[in-house]
Amino acid sequence: MNNVLKFKNKKNTVAAQDEIYNFAYLDENTKRMIRRALIKALCIPGYQVPFSSREMPMPYGWGTGGVQVTSSCLTTDDVIKVIDQGADDTTNAVSIRNFFKKTANIKTTEKTSQASIIQTRHRIPEEKLKEKQILVYQVPIPEPLAFLEPRYQETKKMHALSEYGIMHVKLYEDITKNGHIETAYAYPVKTNDRYIMDPSPIPKFDNPKMNNNPAIQLFGAGREQRIYAIPPYTEVTSLDFEDYPFDPSxxxxxxxxxxxxxxxxxxxxxxxxxxxxxxxxxxxxxxxxxxxx
Amino acid sequence: MQPILSVHNLNKYYGNQVGCKNMNLTLYPGEVVGVVGESGSGKTTFINSISGNLIPDSGKILIETGNETIDFLEISESLKRLLIRTELAFVHQNPRDGLRLDVSAGGNISERLMSIGQRNYGNIRQTIFKWLDKVEIDKSRADDFPRTFSGGMLQRLQIAKNLVTSPKIIFMDEPTGGLDVSVQAKILDLLRKLVRELNLSVVIVSHDLAVIRLLADKIIVMKNGEAVESGLCDQVLDDPQHSYTQLLVSSVLQV
Known part of the structure; x- marks a missing residue:
């Protein structure tokens, strides 16, 4: 309450950043917790690190995971771009961009090449990313095995022991039903030849862009409380069969x-x-x- | 010849309750061992304990893979699970426990193949057809969901799913339970054929003496979690020594 009064009194002098919030909304302890999860995730590409996701001022499914990851990465010099299905001007993109403008007083841009952090929902920009850029994905369901094996304890074991036969069962079913691999988005990938990962619901057209990308790729799932990552220049391959190779159509x-x-x-x-x-x-x-x- | 599976002094308790006690078993390649006993006698606890579904409290389980003898209770979790999906197979009483119902019949059979690294769709398809043929399910049903199958077909599908990677040891828990008599006969016939053809080593649990007599070479009779009698199948069933075995044999309906 005091803060609010202080803010009201300082109305004329206050900078664009809303001073009743901490920089980039999250408190420093939370950011530290998330940064630790991010570092762990970068060390083990594709591995899902649990983190204690916070309530955000937006509903689950609107990018709460991505926003928390972005908040924890932001510095005052960053330039942020937010896209929703590739577009800069849709509701989700605009509201998240305004959120960071208000809580971090940060520069925003629509130009891919000028952004240092790009938060994205379900696309990777067409323009090639560079070193020192960070791409933050909003992830609804981080567990690629979730639809095949509902028990979380069991999927954890399957990841730990690389028991991934069931992932190909899904692709097998696709070919059997449709004559080709029908999965067109959230197409499973193998990261650094170890963990199978859900690339969030990006179109499979974008899958090859994840491979050997110079930028840092971070994935945040707010509701499911998981963070995972692909460090720069990491091998990311899409799963397929010898006689039905992956096709980014x-x-x-x-x-x-x-x-x-x-x-x-x-x-x-x-x-x-x-x-x-x-x-x-x-x-x-x-x-x-x-x-x- | 070395036994492919040997179990020594296996114990499993549920709190103070005995699951199974002092159990021993020797299984040679190509042999079928039957475990019989009334409901609650510890048969299922025993087969679950030796197949990796349950962790026994004490005892030793040795599996002979051809190159080495593996102490099943001492190996790492990853090696254990690798063994379970390659060298061992478990046929559940209820086929719905051993199948994925929202995956097609062919997909069910293919899972083990793909988990050991097969990545050629055409070859996998061929193997699926071969196995459907072996268990007498029409090829045209390969892409149907198990939920559209009858009880007997489901059980045959489960058998195909388990045998596709040519496991060395097969555990069966009441494989014909809950099926009507003519379907039971068909499954037994199939099992007997596969056992001979593929030289399978099997541990089979059943409360049905007829099933055991038909399939098993050796038999273990269980009561209250302990083995009361064991030996060659015909010998034990024709000349039962223990009073409980005598009771069991005499209680079979003669038609």
Missing amino acids: KAPHKCSICGSNESFLDEIITDDDGNRSFICSDTNYCNQRMENN
Whole structure:
């Protein structure tokens, strides 16, 4: 209460950062706890480290894990970019960006190349990431075996002993039912030739970008209270069969705004007659191509 | 010849309650040992203790893999689980306990193959068809879910799932329990055929003396957690010495 009064009295002089909050919202002890989990996660690529996730001022499923990881990594010099399904301007992205603007008084950007921390929901930016950049994923269900083996104790054992036969059963079922591996997002990967990991629900089109990426990749699952990570330049392979190799497919179209052939596309229904068009899911990539032309 | 599995002085207690006491067993390659006894006599505790499902309180379990003798209770958890999914197999009384019901029949059979590193879909498919054929399930059912199978088919599927990696020792807990008599006969027939064909070593638990007489070479009779009599199957059943075995044999309905 005192803080609130102090804040009100200082109304005219206060900087943009909301002083009733600690820097980047979380208290320092919590950040230290999360940083420890992050360091452990980086040391054991793909291993899920439990952490005591905090209540955040947003509902579970809206990126509470990602926000906690980002908060713990932020310094005053950071420039942050937030994307939701590749877009900078959707509700989730805008609200999280404003959250950090308010609680950390931090610079924000939409340009991938200028960001030092990128928090993402379900995409990896099209533009290649560089060293010293951090990509923070929001993760709904961190356990790749969860849908196959509901007992958490058992999945823990399976990870510890690399008992991953069941993961291929899922792919087997896919091929049997559909003639090809139908899993198109949250496509399981093996990290550093050891742990099988759920890459969060990114399209499998993005899977190859995780491999040998120069940036640090951090994954936060708030509700499930797990953190995992891929350090820079780590081998990440997508699971497959010898006779059904992994295929990072995308819609066979061009972006109808920028004309890109390479980027991942969103399908948009344009009228009631079933007409549709395809546009880049990465809005920043699309805008930059338009500016350059 | 060396026994493939030998159990010495195995004890398992549930608190003060005896699960099984002072149990011994020797299983030679290609041999079938039956464990009989009434409900509550410790049969299931015994088979669970020697197959890695339960941890016994004391005793020794030695498994001969061909290259070395493994002390099953002393090895690391990872080696134990590797053994369980390659060299050992467990057929549950209720096939639903041993199968994944939301995975197709073929997927169930393929799990063990893929857990030992097979990564070629075409080859895996061929193995699945071969095993469905062996357990007399039509190939066309390979992609159906187990929940659409009858009780007898489920049990045959469970057997295929377990035998696909050619395990050395198979444990069966009442494999024909809960099936009607004609289906029981079919499963027994199949088991007898597979035992001969593949030279399987089996420990089978049953309360049904007819099942044991049909399949087993040797027999252990259990009562109150202890073995009261053991020996060659025909010998024990034709000339029972212990009063409990006599009671058991005489209580079988003669049709």
